[in-house]
Amino acid sequence: MTTTVPGTYTPKPGGSGLPRMIAAQAVLETRMLLRNGEQLLLTVVIPTLLLVLFSSVDVVDTGAGKAVDFLAPGILALAVMSTAFTGQAIATGFERRYGVLKRLASSPLPRWGLMTAKTASVLVTEILQVLLVTVIALALGWSPHGNPLTVLLLLVLGTAAFSGLGLLMAGTLKAEATLAAANLVFLLLLVGGGVIVPLEKFPSGVREVLGLLPISALSDGLREVLRHGAGLPWADLGILTVWGVVGLAAAGRFFRWE
Helix, strand or coil: CCCCCCCCCCCCCCCCCHHHHHHHHHHHHHHHHHHCHHHHHHHHHHHHHHHHHHHHCCCCCCCCCCHHHHHHHHHHHHHHHHHHHHHHHHHHHHHHHCCHHHHHHCCCCCHHHHHHHHHHHHHHHHHHHHHHHHHHHHHCCCCCCCCHHHHHHHHHHHHHHHHHHHHHHHHHCCHHHHHHHHHHHHHHHHHHCCCCCCHHHCCHHHHHHHCCCHHHHHHHHHHHHHHHCCCCCHHHHHHHHHHHHHHHHHHHHHCCCC
16 A cells, blocks of 8 residues: 655645746747847847948948958947847837836846846847857958957946946836837947947047947947957946946836836
8 A cells, every 4th residue: 555645745836936037037038039030130130231241341441450350349349239228228118118017027026136137138149149240250350359358348348338228218218219219329329439430530529429438438448459459448448337337227216117
């Protein structure tokens, strides 16, 4: 006769552990992003096409040396901005409009856990972007230099800066306004952020202002390291840190969940 120990098959109700919930939400966020055609166009196709086009066709004077050596760091910065700022702002804005964030906020996953999952999704997407851009740039003859850890530090600080600004925009503006503003900012910074057009091409007064933008600091810092083999670009790191602290603090203070 088989003896059954009491409680052996008793279910254990309750939510999963917090790390597991965050990981599951991060996987879901990443899948949704990769399945979105518009997001892929913004985060993958456009940066790749710009890199190939301007590296192959002499349209913009990028100074001495190969064009790809100037363009590749800028395209890496653009990839970070497209995912952490533009893509995240638009996606989060419409999630807020349709009540997705409100429902998620009432789930066992805390709000900071949701933001952590979104950040993890952004980082995963950026890793894929960096790998793709790097492979294409190397195929075009790119010769990178510098310390990979310095590059990683710049990318992380750039992600923090753009994430804070993207969440601030998504959490304070209507979804339609976020869509328009995020795309407009993307286009303006693509031209005036030192991504494709060197900042030296702008008048001195304008150049000084543009140099304080996060995209300019990120592209310039990456270019100093990857093109010139410089050490830590302290000025650019400082600018990105300030933008990151201010942006994330403002997003945490003013973000509205509905």
